[in-house]
Amino acid sequence: MTIQNILMKYEVKPENLLRVIKDVQREFGMVDDKFIHQIAKYFEMKPAAVFSAASFYDQINTKEKFNIVVKVCDGANCCTKKSAKIIKEVERFFGQKIGDSFNRKVIIERESCFGFCSQGPIMVVNNVMYEKVTPEKVDDILKGYTDFQ
Amino acid sequence: MEENQKILTKNWGKIDTKEITSYRKIGGYQVLQRVLQMKSQDVIAEVIKSGLKGRGGGGFPTGNKWEITAASAEKEKYFICNLDESEPGTYKDRLIAENDPHQLIEGIIIGAYAVGANKAYIYANGNFHLAHFLLERAIHQAYENNLLGKKVMGSDFDLELELFIGAGAYICGEETALINSLEGKRGEPRKRPPYTSEKGLFDKPTVVNNTETLSSIPWIMEHGGTKYSQIGGNGEVGTKIFCVDGIVKNPGAYEAPMGSSINDVVYKYAGGIIDGDEPWFAQVGGSAGVLIPFGSFGAVPAYPRSSYVPMGSGAILVVSKNQDIKELMLSWANFFHRESCGQCVPCREGTFRLKNIIERLNEGNFSQNDKEDFNNLIWTLDNTTLCALGKFSVIALKDVVRYGFCDELK
């Protein structure tokens, strides 16, 4: 799929802008400058306006693409189920802190509630959700991703 | 008061959510047919009679909201179902969409008819993948069955309904931010006035209703507003889904009559407290909710902001005596800082500084200066921000201080 394929699926109307941005994110793992310009041209908008909308949302990445994105739920319910320990475990596994983006391969993020609280703590790796995560399970889950890199 | 009256969850687990025929077999969409033969003001009168209040947290009377938009002379109007649900601890709307998508869609069609809107949207939280799939399919089947599109069920009423999926932002649950997001702008709240009911989506009169609110509508129209108004107690009517979590035996979502106390919900529905543990307090209404000490679990959540337990989203988190309160304070502070849209300075800066202070509190570096700043920031967030998120961000923290839950803040 090219960005043209995505654009052609949508009529030029305001409520389609975020839909296109989301499709690009899903297909390419990020919505960088190059894409922003192409989208802007299609919707006859200023690139700054497209960037301003795209960069607003947690699920849209306007920077570089990471191979592994780990999101640990930091909502209050998961917090009472010891999500802080999960975060520590993930940090230990990769040898990097939450939010660090120096290695360009992996990023660990704190996320707001995913709405699956009774199954918490919740961890999401590259869009796959893991429920009732314990510190002991973290290694196994993450190895499934690093082994392919 | 009938304990087991189920309205929102009555079909859960009993129908095939992928097939419209399954919902129709149990009588689904029959009441819509009747509604389409009624005058729209009579539909609104019935909803007013029911006493239904908005379940999005504000508790605005639904019928009165519809009446305002219905009265507008503007031809083009919009109807929006708010399924952005991202209050921590709350997932009732997701479950409604997953377990009975057609009851929701029937409610949306009735609402749009009542106010005279020919275009409706469901704005869904970006994380609710199963709900997206089921709603897309349900909308498609509704079109095929002439429940949407031109001349709905042979009437003179046309309605288009589209699913719109968000991209992760708590603030987009706020109705004016939601509208900006739908319009392809940053999801930042708008200044009011003008109100959404006059100038909402694309500057046209717009109704925004919560998912749970709209799912209550088909039952109200089938059984009558009077019957609905007789369910409940303690000044609130109807039923409500409570999401109960924390140290309870059976965490989950339960439909209970309005007027139920925290104790009722925790013990009658969620199986009581886990053996060997002891509650410290409950947080009611999500992270934007108040804290209620264990000794007061007999209190009843209700909609007025002034109530001892404001209902908010209806989430109940029962927190253990063993909880590290500073960790929980950091979770709240991180949440509101992350979700502040950044549009106004007191909220953008205030939530950031509050988070930093609570980080220091967790690291054991909390100074006397921090304590003063903490109290000043709480006042600022409580009183000077553009939208309610600022206020929300300090509700629980104020209760931590009030009840002396954190030694350093005493």
Ligand SMILES: Cc1cc2nc3c(=O)[nH]c(=O)nc-3n(C[C@H](O)[C@H](O)[C@H](O)COP(=O)(O)O)c2cc1C
């Ligand atoms: C910060 C903030 C977040 C909100 N989030 C939601 C939400 O996720 N879902 C919702 O229905 N209402 C939410 N609301 C309330 C909406 O603005 C609006 O009042 C509601 O959708 C109206 O529906 P109702 O009248 O049926 O309650 C939020 C309000 C604020 C201030």
Ligand code: SF4
């Ligand atoms: S109070 Fe916060 S969330 Fe609301 S408009 Fe201001 S910055 Fe945005």
Ligand code: FES
């Ligand atoms: S608090 Fe973690 S999923 Fe809700």
